[in-house]
Amino acid sequence: MKIGTPKEVFDGEARVAMTPESARMLQKLGYDCAIEAGAGVAAGFMDEAYAEAGVEVVHGAEALWRGADVIAKVRPPSDAEVGMLTADKLLISFFWPAQNGDLMQAAANKGASVIAMDMVPRISRAQKMDALSSMANIAGYRAVIEAGNNFGRFFTGQITAAGKVPPAKVLVVGAGVAGLAAIGTSTALGAITYAFDVRPEVAEQVESMGAEFVYLDFEETAKDGAESGGYASVSSPEFAAAQLAKFREIAPDIDIVITTALIPNREAPELWTKDMVDAMKPGSVIIDLAAEKGGNCKLTVMDQKIVTDNGVTIIGYTDFPSRMATQSSTLYATNIRHMMTDLTPDKDGRVNHNMEDDVIRGATIAHANEITFPPPPPKVK
Numbered sequence: 001m002k003i004g005t006p007k008e009v010f011d012g013e014a015r016v017a018m019t020p021e022s023a024r025m026l027q028k029l030g031y032d033c034a035i036e037a038g039a040g041v042a043a044g045f046m047d048e049a050y051a052e053a054g055v056e057v058v059h060g061a062e063a064l065w066r067g068a069d070v071i072a073k074v075r076p077p078s079d080a081e082v083g084m085l086t087a088d089k090l091l092i093s094f095f096w097p098a099q100n101g102d103l104m105q106a107a108a109n110k111g112a113s114v115i116a117m118d119m120v121p122r123i124s125r126a127q128k129m130d131a132l133s134s135m136a137n138i139a140g141y142r143a144v145i146e147a148g149n150n151f152g153r154f155f156t157g158q159i160t161a162a163g164k165v166p167p168a169k170v171l172v173v174g175a176g177v178a179g180l181a182a183i184g185t186s187t188a189l190g191a192i193t194y195a196f197d198v199r200p201e202v203a204e205q206v207e208s209m210g211a212e213f214v215y216l217d218f219e220e221t222a223k224d225g226a227e228s229g230g231y232a233s234v235s236s237p238e239f240a241a242a243q244l245a246k247f248r249e250i251a252p253d254i255d256i257v258i259t260t261a262l263i264p265n266r267e268a269p270e271l272w273t274k275d276m277v278d279a280m281k282p283g284s285v286i287i288d289l290a291a292e293k294g295g296n297c298k299l300t301v302m303d304q305k306i307v308t309d310n311g312v313t314i315i316g317y318t319d320f321p322s323r324m325a326t327q328s329s330t331l332y333a334t335n336i337r338h339m340m341t342d343l344t345p346d347k348d349g350r351v352n353h354n355m356e357d358d359v360i361r362g363a364t365i366a367h368a369n370e371i372t373f374p375p376p377p378p379k380v381k
């Protein structure tokens, strides 16, 4: 069977789902590999490198889709791409099935199988396929780099002949995968880093990374907002008020805020209000990684950088992984390769779409002419 990767059609998307390195590994599973000409260029992978790795370079999307049994891509398919699916094909990509019901129905109507990389169950065995975490890690790192690029001072404190430079103070709100990556990057750059999360169990992890956990003066901290299989749930009004009061108190002293707070299947909670922005010093920076879900900061504009009247830069970009396309393509292509390994137990270049396998079942949203989303809960942790 042949695995093909087309050039992404979403405007500005620089990532690619197959690299020369991942193609070598896919060939070891018995597959032939094909790439649309130019598909890797924006991520730094040239056609020649693919050809050297034994990948067929195909000219034109239609020829690529026609010739491949498995299509591996990054973004959900466009309507035109779904039109190129046929009953014998397997599509693997991010899909966001809950938001893209019509697209999922269209793919199912074609009889194609679809694996959504955003639906890979977050169980230990599936970590190597967890593309959400791969991308969140990059977003967290890049958020700090982007903040530094828009901040007029050093992160680390210095004593120089020309004077003493105070360290920057960074607050990371939400210490999930992206938040922890941001914390690690910020402390590595020498900033005094604070972090807050509604899940108090992350405090130890935050502190072990050299950051300071922001504790609330709130009796129920230990359980509020913390239940729900490791994910955050909605906080009580009292807890939310205590959190906002704490942020309001520290806002004038913080130079950079990186917000990453999300609650699955909900709009992002509003945690950084206009009066907090107003209280920040000119030159301060806010990077809102929750912009796509409405933003944690009241003033964030999705996909935009704005500067407020009091000189605070607020960045709501939603394409941080694409801004580091070489790194994100490498990790994503590896996640795809691991998915293909699970789908190819006999290493014979043939897909065994085993719906009894928790991970494959969980991620499959269309199979044998049927929508298979949402999946049953995974049996193992």
Ligand code: NAD
Residues within 6 Å of the ligand: 121, 122, 123, 124, 126, 127, 130, 133, 136, 173, 174, 175, 176, 177, 178, 179, 196, 197, 198, 199, 229, 230, 231, 232, 235, 260, 261, 262, 263, 264, 269, 271
């Ligand atoms: P996420 O992107 O859904 O949320 C980001 C963070 O925001 C979370 O830590 C959440 O607690 C926090 N948050 C929500 N509301 C908040 C508020 N009001 N104030 C402050 N913080 C708030 O989370 P994620 O990065 O996808 O990961 C969350 C959980 O999933 C963690 O328990 C993590 O260990 C787990 N996880 C497991 C696996 C795996 O086992 N394969 C992989 C990734 C993540």
